[in-house]
Each structure stands twice: as C-alpha cells, then as structure tokens.
Amino acid sequence: GAGVSQSPSNKVTEKGKDVELRCDPISGHTALYWYRQSLGQGLEFLIYFQGNSAPDKSGLPSDRFSAERTGGSVSTLTIQRTQQEDSAVYLCASSIRQGSAGELFFGEGSRLTVL
Amino acid sequence: AQSVTQLGSHVSVSEGALVLLRCNYSSSVPPYLFWYVQYPNQGLQLLLKYTSAATLVKGINGFEAEFKKSETSFHLTKPSAHMSDAAEYFCAVSDQTNAGKSTFGDGTTLTVKP
Numbered sequence: 679g680a681g682v683s684q685s686p687s688n689k690v691t692e693k694g695k696d697v698e699l700r701c702d703p704i705s706g707h708t709a710l711y712w713y714r715q716s717l718g719q720g721l722e723f724l725i726y727f728q729g730n731s732a733p734d735k736s737g738l739p740s741d742r743f744s745a746e747r748t749g750g751s752v753s754t755l756t757i758q759r760t761q762q763e764d765s766a767v768y769l770c771a772s773s774i775r776q777g778s779a780g781e782l783f784f785g786e787g788s789r790l791t792v793l
Numbered sequence: 794a795q796s797v798t799q800l801g802s803h804v805s806v807s808e809g810a811l812v813l814l815r816c817n818y819s820s821s822v823p824p825y826l827f828w829y830v831q832y833p834n835q836g837l838q839l840l841l842k843y844t845s846a847a848t849l850v851k852g853i854n855g856f857e858a859e860f861k862k863s864e865t866s867f868h869l870t871k872p873s874a875h876m877s878d879a880a881e882y883f884c885a886v887s888d889q890t891n892a893g894k895s896t897f898g899d900g901t902t903l904t905v906k907p
Contacts, residue, residue, distance in 0.1 A: 682836070711893050720797075720883060720897035721837075734894065769836065773893050782829075782893055784836035 680704065682785035684770050690791045691760055699755045699788045701770030708774065710753050711782065712745060715767040724768075727753065760792045795820045795886045799898035807906050812856075812871040814901050816884035819865065826867040827885040827895065828858055837883065843867060845889070854878070879905045 683702040691697050703710050712724040723737040727747040738744070742760075747753040757764055767787040800815040818824060826843040841852025848860040854877075858869045867884060881902050885895040 709893055718802075718899070720899040723894055723896070726891075726894055771893065781839045781842070782837075782895075784838070786834070786836045
C-alpha cells in the first residue's frame with residue numbers, strides 16, 4: 679500500500695512478556711518516528727531515525743524500550759518485560775526528510791494491552 | 794523546551810455553527826505549528842501547518858488557523874461545522890530543525906450535533 683503500515687494492529691500480552699511492533703514507512707521517506715498515545719493523552723515522542731544517522735532515542739521511557747531500523751526502511755519497536763503502564767497505542771510516522779516542515783504521515787497504530 | 798496546551802478536552806457544536814479549537818504553545822525558538830486530525834480508528838493526518846510564512850494558514854476541509862506570536866496561540870477555526878468534522882484534533886509544536894520531533898497537546902474531541 680501507499681501509506682505507513684503497522685502491525686499488529688492489536689496486541690494483548692501478559693505482564694513480563696516481550697513484544698515487537700513493526701512499522702513499514704512510505705517508500706522513499708528517509709525519516710521515521712515512533713510515538714506513544716496513552717488513553718486521554720497526547721502523543722509522546724519516543725524515537726526517530728534519519729537515514730543512516732544514529733537514532734535520536736531521547737524519548738524512550740526506559741531501557742526496556744528499544745528500536746531498530748533495518749536497511750533504512752522497516753522499523754521494529756521492542757518492549758521487553760512489559761508492564762501494565764506500557765499499555766497504549768504506538769504510532770509510527772514517516773516523512774520525506776528530517777529538518778523539513780514536511781508533513782508527517784502516520785500509520786493507524788498498534789494498540790498494546792498488557793494484562 | 795516546548796509545550797502545547799489545548800484548552801478544552803471536549804468541544805461540542807451544532808452542525809453549521811462555528812468551530813473554534815484553542816491551542817497555546819510555548820517555545821524558546823521560532824516554532825513550527827501543526828494541527829492534526831484523527832478520525833475514529835484511523836491514523837493522524839495533517840490538517841494544516843505554520844512554517845513562518847503567512848500567519849493565516851488554510852488547510853483541508855475548510856479549516857484554518859492563525860499564528861499570533863503576541864498571544865502564543867494557534868487556534869483552529871472553521872466557519873460552519875459539518876457532521877463529518879467529528880474527530881479528535883491535536884495541536885503540535887516543533888522547532889525548525891526537526892519538524893517531526895513534535896510536542897503534541899492532549900487533544901480536543903469535537904462533537905457535532907445535528
């Protein structure tokens with residue numbers, strides 16, 4: 679498809695388990711962002727990737743969170759030893775390039791529920 | 794540091810009435826400002842953006858917003874609400890070095906009554 683694709687759309691897991699969330703950005707978009715949207719709150723920046731540069735991890739809430747982007751395209755957000763407070767919608771967005779005032783294109787998100 | 798405050802987590806208007814969603818920002822550097830809309834079960838999409846050109850910005854679906862530096866505001870308006878405008882609206886601010894690393898407000902849910 680032409681848009682940002684995220685999977686799974688819904689994930690229910692037990693506390694303590696690891697989860698992986700996938701993002702496939704729009705082809706040709708060099709910048710990729712992960713945000714977290716908790717119930718009733720705005721979006722919280724987590725991490726972004728720009729080309730082959732080192733990612734900006736300044737928004738990751740703890741060392742249980744990590745992300746990688748392979749080949750400058752698909753990205754995976756991993757949450758280890760999940761906690762109930764990790765329950766949220768995880769949104770991925772891509773844009774043509776960092777530093778532009780270009781539009782962010784968002785996926786539909788991955789809803790994570792930690793029991 | 795940057796921040797955004799959206800006044801009113803819920804706004805309800807009648808169909809055909811004026812829509813006004815308020816956003817105030819704080820930024821130590823010249824900002825970029827954005828409004829995004831999120832329809833139920835969909836991702837966010839850009840409504841409009843301010844990037845230091847014209848202070849009155851027009852977006853999709855008849856929405857517009859005015860950047861007022863003296864008031865640090867970027868309120869979103871639409872002259873006449875339509876039922877299809879019911880959605881959640883987010884205001885966001887970023888600095889000019891990375892528009893994607895934005896700080897978002899908590900969102901305003903717009904309800905349109907027939």
